[in-house]
Amino acid sequence: MKQQIEFVYFDLGNVLVSFDPNIACNNLVERFGVTTDQSLQAIYQSGAQSQFEHGQLSGEEFAEQIRRVVGADAEQMPTVGLLNAVSDMFAPIDVMADALHRVRANGFGVGLLSNTCQAHWDWIRGQPYRMNQFRFDATILSFEEGAMKPQVAIYEAAEKKSGVPAERLLFLDDKQENIDAAIARHWRANRCFGGPEAIQALQDFEVLGSDH
Numbered sequence: 001m002k003q004q005i006e007f008v009y010f011d012l013g014n015v016l017v018s019f020d021p022n023i024a025c026n027n028l029v030e031r032f033g034v035t036t037d038q039s040l041q042a043i044y045q046s047g048a049q050s051q052f053e054h055g056q057l058s059g060e061e062f063a064e065q066i067r068r069v070v071g072a073d074a075e076q077m078p079t080v081g082l083l084n085a086v087s088d089m090f091a092p093i094d095v096m097a098d099a100l101h102r103v104r105a106n107g108f109g110v111g112l113l114s115n116t117c118q119a120h121w122d123w124i125r126g127q128p129y130r131m132n133q134f135r136f137d138a139t140i141l142s143f144e145e146g147a148m149k150p151q152v153a154i155y156e157a158a159e160k161k162s163g164v165p166a167e168r169l170l171f172l173d174d175k176q177e178n179i180d181a182a183i184a185r186h187w188r189a190n191r192c193f194g195g196p197e198a199i200q201a202l203q204d205f206e207v208l209g210s211d212h
């Protein structure tokens with residue numbers, strides 16, 4: 001029964017905030033004079049971003065890996081500037097800030113379950129997004145857990161921190177493999193993007209009333 005849901009987990013990217021990796025690559029090009037191909041190779045194709053999101057690299061180690069790929073040193077590409085450049089690619093989906101508060105007001109626990117890295121998380125939390133005024137009941141981040149969706153370990157951590165049985169969890173995420181992994185653990189889950197799709201999903205699962 002839908003009314004048995006007690007806790008709702010939201011993905012971050014494409015659900016609460018939009019993002020564009022091309023902007024991150026272009027930032028490196030514009031701020032540090034590297035080529036587009038170098039930027040793409042350094043951040044994504046080298047595996048550095050994945051390692052960062054798995055918590056396998058510190059911010060300094062990630063920056064050093066980027067510099068090594070593009071052939072720059074720390075004076076040419078300072079770590080703070082580099083991390084800001086690769087993180088400055090997000091924008092809030094403001095309607096979702098209201099949704100977080102409304103879901104909680106309706107009596108549900110509210111959590112965040114995201115594949116992200118320390119730099120992206122710090123950058124987002126430093127922005128004047130309305131979402132940042134909300135305090136999640138549980139925040140499950142891949143770089144802190146050492147596991148990424150759809151790996152089992154991150155869902156286990158989310159279950160534990162929610163404090164409710166798996167079948168009473170609802171999860172909204174933009175990737176089908178992450179939804180499938182949640183459903184395999186008996187969660188309720190819906191693939192959607194933040195905005196009208198997510199609002200509709202929350203209404204369908206009866207954790208958010210219809211707008212009148």
